[in-house]
Amino acid sequence: MSGGASVKTGYPLGFHMPESGGFRTPRGLSRSVVEAISEHKQEPQWMRQFRLQALMMFEQKMMPTWGADLSGIDFDAMHYYISPSERKFHTWDEVPADIKDTYDKIGIPQAERQFLAGVGAQYDSEVVYHNLKKKWEDQGVIFCDTDTALQKYPDLFREYFGTVIPVSDNKFAALNSAVWSGGSFVYVPKGVHVDIPLQAYFRINAANMGQFERTLIIADEGSYVHYVEGCTAPIYTTDSLHAAVVEIVVKRGARVRYTTIQNWSNNVYNLVTKRMLVEEDGFGEWIDGNLGSKVTMKYPSVILNGRGARGEVLSLAFAGKGQHQDAGGKAIHLAPHTTSTITSKSVSMGGGRSSYRGMVKIINGAKGAKSFVRCDALLLDELSRSDTYPVNIVSEQDVTLGHEASVSKVGEEQLFYLMSRGLDEAAATSLIVNGFIEPIVKELPLEYAVELNRLISLSMEGSVG
Amino acid sequence: MPVITVKKDEERIVPLLWTGKETELEYRVKLAEPGAKVTFLGLLLGREAQALSLNVEVEHAAPYTTSEVVIKSALSDTAKASITGLVKVDPGAKGTQAWLAAHLLLLSEKAKGVAVPSLEILENEVKAGHATTVGRISEQELFYLMSRGLGEAAARALIVHGFLQEMVDRLPKAIAVRASRVLQEKYEQV
Numbered sequence: 001m002s003g004g005a006s007v008k009t010g011y012p013l014g015f016h017m018p019e020s021g022g023f024r025t026p027r028g029l030s031r032s033v034v035e036a037i038s039e040h041k042q043e044p045q046w047m048r049q050f051r052l053q054a055l056m057m058f059e060q061k062m063m064p065t066w067g068a069d070l071s072g073i074d075f076d077a078m079h080y081y082i083s084p085s086e087r088k089f090h091t092w093d094e095v096p097a098d099i100k101d102t103y104d105k106i107g108i109p110q111a112e113r114q115f116l117a118g119v120g121a122q123y124d125s126e127v128v129y130h131n132l133k134k135k136w137e138d139q140g141v142i143f144c145d146t147d148t149a150l151q152k153y154p155d156l157f158r159e160y161f162g163t164v165i166p167v168s169d170n171k172f173a174a175l176n177s178a179v180w181s182g183g184s185f186v187y188v189p190k191g192v193h194v195d196i197p198l199q200a201y202f203r204i205n206a207a208n209m210g211q212f213e214r215t216l217i218i219a220d221e222g223s224y225v226h227y228v229e230g231c232t233a234p235i236y237t238t239d240s241l242h243a244a245v246v247e248i249v250v251k252r253g254a255r256v257r258y259t260t261i262q263n264w265s266n267n268v269y270n271l272v273t274k275r276m277l278v279e280e281d282g283f284g285e286w287i288d289g290n291l292g293s294k295v296t297m298k299y300p301s302v303i304l305n306g307r308g309a310r311g312e313v314l315s316l317a318f319a320g321k322g323q324h325q326d327a328g329g330k331a332i333h334l335a336p337h338t339t340s341t342i343t344s345k346s347v348s349m350g351g352g353r354s355s356y357r358g359m360v361k362i363i364n365g366a367k368g369a370k371s372f373v374r375c376d377a378l379l380l381d382e383l384s385r386s387d388t389y390p391v392n393i394v395s396e397q398d399v400t401l402g403h404e405a406s407v408s409k410v411g412e413e414q415l416f417y418l419m420s421r422g423l424d425e426a427a428a429t430s431l432i433v434n435g436f437i438e439p440i441v442k443e444l445p446l447e448y449a450v451e452l453n454r455l456i457s458l459s460m461e462g463s464v465g
Numbered sequence: 466m467p468v469i470t471v472k473k474d475e476e477r478i479v480p481l482l483w484t485g486k487e488t489e490l491e492y493r494v495k496l497a498e499p500g501a502k503v504t505f506l507g508l509l510l511g512r513e514a515q516a517l518s519l520n521v522e523v524e525h526a527a528p529y530t531t532s533e534v535v536i537k538s539a540l541s542d543t544a545k546a547s548i549t550g551l552v553k554v555d556p557g558a559k560g561t562q563a564w565l566a567a568h569l570l571l572l573s574e575k576a577k578g579v580a581v582p583s584l585e586i587l588e589n590e591v592k593a594g595h596a597t598t599v600g601r602i603s604e605q606e607l608f609y610l611m612s613r614g615l616g617e618a619a620a621r622a623l624i625v626h627g628f629l630q631e632m633v634d635r636l637p638k639a640i641a642v643r644a645s646r647v648l649q650e651k652y653e654q655v
Contacts, residue, residue, distance in 0.1 A: 364575070379589035382556065388584040394599045397571040403582070403597035409589040 023083040028076045031055065034178050037081045041147060041181075044154065054167040054177030061171035067357065068295040068326045073241055073269055080179040080212070099236050099265065106454040132196065141225075142187040143198055146214050149185030156187060160218055164247035164277045164303075173273040176212050176245040183213035183244065188223040188254075197226040197259075197445060213244040219254035219282075226257040228445060234263045234292055242293075246274040250282040252306065257285040261448055263292035263455075266323060270296040280306030280335075287443050289316040290325050291455065299357060301330035304338035304369075311340040316440045319352030319384070320459060328358035328389075333369040333399075344375035345437050348384035349459070355387040356405070364395040373403040378436050380410060380429070430460040468493045471530075474500035480640045481507040484647055485515035485544075494523045496530035507536035508632045508644055510651060511544030511576075518547045525553065525591075529560040536567045537632045539625055539652070540576035547579040552595075556587045565595035570628055572601070625652045 023040050025033045034055050038048040063070055103113045136143055142153065150157050167177045188194055219225055242264060250256050256276065264270055270293040276284035286300035302311025313329030331340035346354035356375040377386040388405050410432050418428035434441070434453050441449045471477050471494065479492060494503050505521055523532045538546045552563045569578040582595040602624050610620035626648060633644045 364577075377586070379586065379591075382589050384589065385585070385587045387586065388582075388595065390582060390595075390597070392578075392580045392597055392599060394569070394571070394579070395577045397574050397576060397601045399571075399600060401597070401599040403580075403595070405584065405595050407584060407586050407591060407593040409591075 023081070024079055025081045027079055029055070029058075029078075029080055029175075029179070033080055037179060037181070040081070040083070041150075043150060046158065047150065050162065050167070051178050051180075054174045057167050058171060058174035058178055061168075061174055063171060064297075067297050067355075068324045070269065070271075070295065070297075072294075078211075078241060081181055095236055096265075099234050102234055102455070102458065105458050106451045108451075136194065136198075139192050139194070140189040141192060141194055142185065144185055146183040146185045146216060147181065149216070153185075153187070156218075157185070157216070160247070160249055161216060162247070164249060164275050165245055165273055169273060172243045172271045173245055176214060176243050176273070180212045180214035180245065183215040183246075184217075184227070184229075185215070186217040186225065186227060188217075188219045188225045190220045191222045192220075193224040194226070197228045199228045211242050215244070215246040217246075217248040217256060217258070219248070219250050219256045221251045222253040223251075224255045226259065228259045228448075230260050230262045230289075234265055236265045240267055240269060242268055242270045242272070244272045246272070248274075248276040248284065250276055250278040250284045250309075252280045253282060254279075255283040255285075257287065258300075259287040259444065259448075261289040261291070261444070261452070262296075266292060266294050266320075268293045270298065272296075272298045274298065274300040275303065276301065276311070277303045277305055278309040278311055281308045282306065283310045283312075285312045285314075286329065287314045287440065288327065288329075289318075289440070289444070289452070290327050291318045291452075292323075293325075294322065295324050295326070297326045299328045299330050299359075301332065302340060303332045303334065304340065304366075305334050307335045307337055309335060309338045311338075313340075313342045313344075314440045314443060315342070315344040315356075316437055317344070317346040317354045317356075318456075318459075319346070319348045319354040321350035321352060323352045325352070325354040326357055327354070328356045328375075330359040331361070331371055333360075333362040333366040333371065336366055337368040338366060339370045341371070342373045342375075343439065344373075345440055346375070346377045346386060347380065347433055347437065348377070348386050349380035351381075351383040353385040353387070355389060357389045359391040359393070360401060360403075361391075361393045362396050362399050362401065366396050367398040369396065369398075370400045371402070375405045376436070377405075377407040378410065378433065379407065380433075426460045427457070430457040433460065468495050469503075470495045470497050471501035471503050473498035476502045477504070478637060479503060479505045480636050481505070481509075481519075482636070482640055482644050482647070483507070483509045483511070483517055483519075484651075485511055485513070485517075488516060489518045491520045492522070494521075494532070496523070496525050496532060497527055499527045499529045501527065502531040503533070504635075505532075505534040505536075506632060506635055507534075507538075507548075508629065508636070509536065509538035509540075509546050509548075510629075510647060511538065511546055512541040512651065514543050516545040516547075518549075520549045522551045523553070523563070523565075524555065525558040525561045525563065526555050528558055530558060531562045532564070534565045535632070535635075537570075537629060538568070538578065539570045539572055539629060540578060541572040543573070543575040543577075545577040545579075548581070550582045550595075552584050552593065554584075554586045554588050554591050554593065558588050559590040561588065561591040561593065563591065563593040567597050568628075569597075569599045570601065570625065571599065572625070622652055 278284040290296045317325035317327045319325040329342040344356045348354045360371045362369045548567045565582045567580040580597045
């Protein structure tokens with residue numbers, strides 16, 4: 001299975017297993033690994049070229065010199081592609097006790113638990129999904145996994161793929177471009193409003209649970225779609241790197257809302273590039289919650305490319321013991337009368353570190369642009385750390401830009417008040433923390449909000465006093 | 466890079482009046498002992514093709530230390546100001562109070578401002594905040610003054626003076642006198 005020897009002989013298909021038997025590339029990354037992935041998926045020539053070019057970029061690009069410590073990533077120790085039938089599932093007994101405990105306490109159904117813990121291959125939501133799928137198809141909405149889209153809708157795919165986030169954007173976008181697999185593809189036709197949020201959850205299965213997911217969403221003129229990814233419950237995985245790319249095109253007058261809640265187990269480096277290109281009068285929103293992982297580096301961006309375009313980023317980060325959440329948002333104003341708001345809330349506890357890193361850039365000519373950034377941080381104990389790194393670049397006179405930030409701890413008076421009303425310290429603290437993040441939580445789908453509140457109460461247990 | 470070290474219960478004011486001579490300025494302040502306090506007051510007046518890169522770093526290395534960094538800048542023509550501020554609060558620096566603010570007023574089409582006010586906080590018993598604003602003279606304020614009979618140029622000058630005067634008032638006397646003179650000469654008409 002390792003196939004290392006056959007790579008050296010230059011025979012690219014040396015480790016290509018018969019289709020029925022499953023397929024995985026050997027550890028490490030090379031030209032032949034990338035070619036084999038493309039070959040296995042029977043991709044068109046242009047995609048193979050795209051991947052190979054991306055590989056070159058990946059090799060040339062330096063690791064980021066800023067942000068979190070990424071020295072623990074071993075690129076040579078990873079398998080870059082494992083076909084679904086090859087994917088190993090662990091048994092329920094192997095799942096760490098603290099993760100099982102969390103499922104219990106936040107009330108995740110058993111069927112979902114198995115899936116989230118990587119025990120079962122598929123979360124059984126087929127019936128619900130099929131009915132919805134028919135409705136979407138009648139409206140002309142395309143919602144499938146990205147590999148299928150490349151085969152079934154080659155022209156549409158090629159027109160937009162890699163246009164919002166070029167291969168050369170950063171080292172991890174280049175890595176994703178070289179070895180991507182899975183993710184979602186969404187196309188919403190002109191004027192169509194998708195009234196139920198599209199959830200990756202509905203059609204998620206082993207094939208989509210990739211480390212290198214690639215998502216592409218195109219909202220045609222005047223359309224609306226809300227896409228929801230991830231979940232509040234911890235996802236247990238033994239893969240140590242998650243490097244996804246999400247590209248979204250918001251055409252004239254369209255609106256896209258993209259909600260992510262991620263709670264990877266805390267061995268994972270979560271390095272994701274997310275960007276929306278918003279055209280005239282369009283509206284793009286990111287709601288991004290980062291709870292788990294060892295290290296997260298993620299800055300959802302809105303590029304406001306047409307007059308009157310709007311962008312909004314809501315970012316929530318929760319850093320516990322041993323975690324560094326380096327998250328934030330970016331707004332690039334390229335056209336007149338564009339507006340953006342970035343709201344970030346971070347909580348650090350138990351020695352965790354959360355950093356807000358953001359950028360607002362307004363070019364000359366983007367007259368009447370408005371941007372407001374607010375970031376608040378809550379430090380729950382003296383072991384933890386909170387940073388704010390906001391960059392504001394303004395080359396246009398006719399703008400309004402405001403930025404405010406505050407860092408605080410849980411107020412003694414607030415605690416005293418709640419405890420005098422009969423709450424114990426843990427309950428009082430979790431109430432205050434939940435209140436602090438409320439502006440973001442209220443934008444989440446209800447089941448996520450409920451789970452998140454429970455999750456926070458759970459993390460407060462035993463952390464105070 | 467010399468470090469300004471502020472000792473126990475000492476209060477320091479670090480004033481800066483930039484009128485275009487330097488292109489790069491760096492200040493590093495260390496609040497080394499309890500009760501140390503620093504107030505950094507920066508007044509940046511740029512015109513023509515003048516450009517400044519200003520870097521201010523304040524480290525709270527002891528408990529009960531206070532810092533206030535306020536920078537106000539008015540930029541005309543193609544002037545450019547790039548302001549990088551960093552306030553660090555070391556572990557154990559309890560009772561720290563830190564405030565970091567940068568306000569930029571762009572007076573021409575081609576003026577450009579960059580503001581990066583960063584915080585690194587490793588102690589939870591602190592009060593820390595920062596703020597940035599970038600913008601031009603507000604239409605409403607201008608309209609109000611002109612409706613009271615002022616010409617446009619005079620109204621603009623008055624608004625710019627109002628924006629900057631607050632800083633001048635806080636500067637130590639010698640430098641305040643110089644700042645007032647510059648304000649009068651350069652911003653009589655905007």
